[in-house]
Each structure stands twice: as structure tokens, then as C-alpha cells.
Amino acid sequence: MSHPKGDLALRTLAMPADTNPHGRIFGGWLLSQMDIAGSMTANKAISSKTVTVAVDGMKFHSPVHVGDVICCYGEVQRIGNTSVAVNVEAWVLRQFSGERFKVTEGLFSYVHIDDEGRPLAIPKS
Template identity: 30%
Template sequence: MDASAAALPLVRTLTLPSEANLNGGVFGGWIMAELDKAAGLLGMRRARGACSTVAVENLRFLAPLRVGEEFSIYGEVESVGRSSMRLKLDGFAASPSGGEQRRVVEALFVSVALDADGRSRPVP
């Protein structure tokens, strides 16, 4: 997936010193939480309502995300089952002053559409 100018990110944030690990990069757990937020937004849009992450089938850190960089997550629905969706997410880092984005993480999340009682329901 390319981070083209035409596509809007699901999540865009600035990495802060509070997210730093001992190497000056950003904690992988913080990145995972941001990916889960993006999966939630993408899943809710596709399912037209509540959904929940039930699995992360793939999570690959490709390059360090550094404190002070802008972190943008783009996503697309890879496939839809009866009540579940496979969501492909890609995270990119860039200088907040602009410039080239570089891919730092890719993931495949599985999300399930939920009814008002928290049980799975069909994806429309």
C-alpha cells in the first residue's frame, strides 16, 4: 500500500518523548495501540457499527519510528467474511516539517462486527 497524497490516513499523530524506548525509538507497544485504533476506525466504517479486534495475524516492524516524527496509518479492507474482516494496515514515518514518508510497520488485523449485546453479527 502506498501512502499517496490522495489517501487520507486513518490515524496521524506526532510521536512524543513519553513514547520513547531506551534506544530513542518509539515503543512497539505504543505503535501497536495506534494500529488498533486505526483498525477500529476502518472496521467500524466497513461494518457500519461496532466491531472489535479479535486477532493480529501479522505485525512486522520494518524500520524504527523515532521520537519527534509524524506517524500516519493507512488501511484497507483486505477481505470480508460473514462477521469478520481482515484489515491491512501500513504505518509511515515522516518529519513533521514534510518530506518523504518511509514505511515503518505493516500489520494484518482481524476484526469482528458486533451487535448491541456484544455478539458477532453479519457485516453488511
């Protein structure tokens, strides 16, 4: 049985307002939750603020339903000069059945910025 990689960064409930016109959860909503989770993971890793610069390698393996519990796990892959790469996995806990599985994952990249929004070197700890 596989397990999530990384630390739990966000846990939320898929609500009716998050659906697409076909009644399933909208992929863009899930991507947004993953970006929030990745951003919190990156900001915690460097103790500062970042913006999202790129999202790579995402595929949705299974649908998400209203009432599913979404858990997003973040794991820092690399800290560069100004950027932080975080692998984010989204897992679902299916309502009532207790079934748990990974829905998607992706590599989210964040850039440390100054007050003018320009890339800023990440202080070495």
C-alpha cells in the same frame, strides 16, 4: 518509489511519553495507533461497531523517533460473515528531513458484535 496502500485513517505525532526505556518509540504504542486506524476503517466499512480479534504478520522494519509524524493507512481486504480484515500500513514522515517510509504493516481482524459482545452477522449492503 512506493506509496501507501489504502486510505489515511490516522495521523499523529510521536511524543516523548511514547518511548521505550532506550528512548525510541515503543512498538506497542505504534501497534495501538494502527489498531485504532484499522478499527475506524472496519467500522466505517460496515457502519457499525467491532472489536479486535486478531493481528497477523507484523514486523518493524525501522525505528520510529520522537518528533516523527505517523500516518496509518487502512484498506479492507475481506468482509466475512461477522468479521472484517483490514490491512494497516504505518508510514513515518521523519522530522526535518522530509523523508517518508513504511515502518510496518499488519493484517488486523475485527468482529462485528451485538450489545452482549457476541459475534453478529454483518448486514449485506
